[in-house]
Amino acid sequence: MGIVKHNKKARGSRPQAPQTALAEVVIDALSHEAQGVSHSQDKVMFVAGALPSETVTVQVSKAMRHYNHGQLIEIVSPSAERVTPFCPHFKRCGACQLQHLASDKQLGYKQQNLHEQLTRQLKLAGIPWQAPIASEPFHYRRRARLGVRYRKQQDEIIVGFREAANKHLAAITQCPVLQPSLSALITPLQLLISQLVSKSRITQLELIAADDTDVVVVRHLKKMEAQDVKRLKKWAQAHRTQLFLQGDDEGLTCLWPEPLASSAESALRYEVEGSQLHFNVKNFIQGNNAVNQKMVAQARSWLAAKPHETLLDLFAGIGNFSVPMAKDFAKVVAVEGIADMVQQIRHNAALNQRDNVEACVLNLADEILLPKLPQADAILLDPPRTGAAELMPWLSAQAARILYVACEPSSLVRDAKVLLAAGFKLEKICVMDMFPQTKHVESMALFVKN
Numbered sequence: 001m002g003i004v005k006h007n008k009k010a011r012g013s014r015p016q017a018p019q020t021a022l023a024e025v026v027i028d029a030l031s032h033e034a035q036g037v038s039h040s041q042d043k044v045m046f047v048a049g050a051l052p053s054e055t056v057t058v059q060v061s062k063a064m065r066h067y068n069h070g071q072l073i074e075i076v077s078p079s080a081e082r083v084t085p086f087c088p089h090f091k092r093c094g095a096c097q098l099q100h101l102a103s104d105k106q107l108g109y110k111q112q113n114l115h116e117q118l119t120r121q122l123k124l125a126g127i128p129w130q131a132p133i134a135s136e137p138f139h140y141r142r143r144a145r146l147g148v149r150y151r152k153q154q155d156e157i158i159v160g161f162r163e164a165a166n167k168h169l170a171a172i173t174q175c176p177v178l179q180p181s182l183s184a185l186i187t188p189l190q191l192l193i194s195q196l197v198s199k200s201r202i203t204q205l206e207l208i209a210a211d212d213t214d215v216v217v218v219r220h221l222k223k224m225e226a227q228d229v230k231r232l233k234k235w236a237q238a239h240r241t242q243l244f245l246q247g248d249d250e251g252l253t254c255l256w257p258e259p260l261a262s263s264a265e266s267a268l269r270y271e272v273e274g275s276q277l278h279f280n281v282k283n284f285i286q287g288n289n290a291v292n293q294k295m296v297a298q299a300r301s302w303l304a305a306k307p308h309e310t311l312l313d314l315f316a317g318i319g320n321f322s323v324p325m326a327k328d329f330a331k332v333v334a335v336e337g338i339a340d341m342v343q344q345i346r347h348n349a350a351l352n353q354r355d356n357v358e359a360c361v362l363n364l365a366d367e368i369l370l371p372k373l374p375q376a377d378a379i380l381l382d383p384p385r386t387g388a389a390e391l392m393p394w395l396s397a398q399a400a401r402i403l404y405v406a407c408e409p410s411s412l413v414r415d416a417k418v419l420l421a422a423g424f425k426l427e428k429i430c431v432m433d434m435f436p437q438t439k440h441v442e443s444m445a446l447f448v449k450n
Helices: 103-122 186-194 227-237 289-305 339-351 389-396 407-419
Strands: 025-027 035-038 044-048 055-063 066-078 144-153 156-162 170-171 202-209 212-222 240-248 250-256 269-270 275-279 310-314 331-336 357-359 378-381 401-406 424-432 442-449
Touching: 025 066, 035 275, 044 055, 103 407, 103 424, 144 170, 144 310, 170 424, 227 240, 227 250, 269 289, 275 339, 289 378, 289 401, 289 424, 289 442, 331 339, 378 389, 389 407, 401 407, 407 424, 407 442
Parallel strands: 044 066, 212 240, 310 331, 310 378, 331 357, 378 401
Antiparallel strands: 025 055, 035 044, 055 066, 144 156, 144 202, 156 170, 202 212, 240 250, 269 275, 401 442, 424 442
């Protein structure tokens, strides 16, 4: 009997997917994940980087039971809407998904995707679309988190966003969706970190553009060496940039300017609808200033307050809606689950002399506490990406008109279904392009009880 030899796999090696034949497919739609969708084969195929009306050559990269994922090999017939990506890092960086699609066409696809979800899942015959809210397609983003990785063998620091196809960092030197002053900090920060003794301890950079200053937050795992702290401080002074250190205990230390007191002179700030709002680096702020301005203005217009009415602002943040809308309503009750944010609302109300704003801490996911909320003529909610499922039974029992600001279409559709079943009517809706060049779709919907 002969000896049978087995080819042993190298330790830790992964089974390789069998190579499939190339196929030519026609792309007829764009998915909510910004992937091309083809129905030209037995199973639906999703192809990243492909656009509607294109004929492309693909290879199956992942076969599922009801659909396939295809790797784009060649564009046989390009779409008239295809453009050369503005950013040199687009092919690897995962922060943007749509730079290959003309900027003025992106919003139409985003609205179409939301339209399909609303009609399919809510069975709505006519959707009262209003004009979308948009901004400049580039140089708009005022807040971003960049990963930092030290490659020991190469003695190299990488700064960037996650790659599109995996969890590795894509090294970038610029980011054209960021406000220019923030993009200009990326390369100097990469060079700075490369010179630090503690460089392997840094994991993340957060860049923030307030109206009158830029901010860098350096997140690190272990305590930084004293000589590195001095070097960081000197860099911040030279670049006239506020700089904070944040350890793994989430504690913040301001390196420059110092001392940073919690006074009006040193606060970070932005203006919206004539109101000055102060915030700190831990607070959430909207990432697109131009869209935020239009969004708050439209919220005021759609709710059309009467002088005697009360507004209930849920998930109120630092008062982005509450403070400007206090000009319209007799009383605004701002509700937020984070105590620090509630203190910020109170500060911003006082700063703008809005003594009709009342701010309170409440966990909006606690069904037992919800009945403690006051009666209101109008309710505005701007929940996180997961939506407001726990809040909907209480909300659907209200008689107030409801303005829902959504940052995730599926959450809006799920929550809207509850309101419609309770007798509300979708009065108005629009998409908001808070993040051009990306797959993200935000929207605003007004519901009125019949």
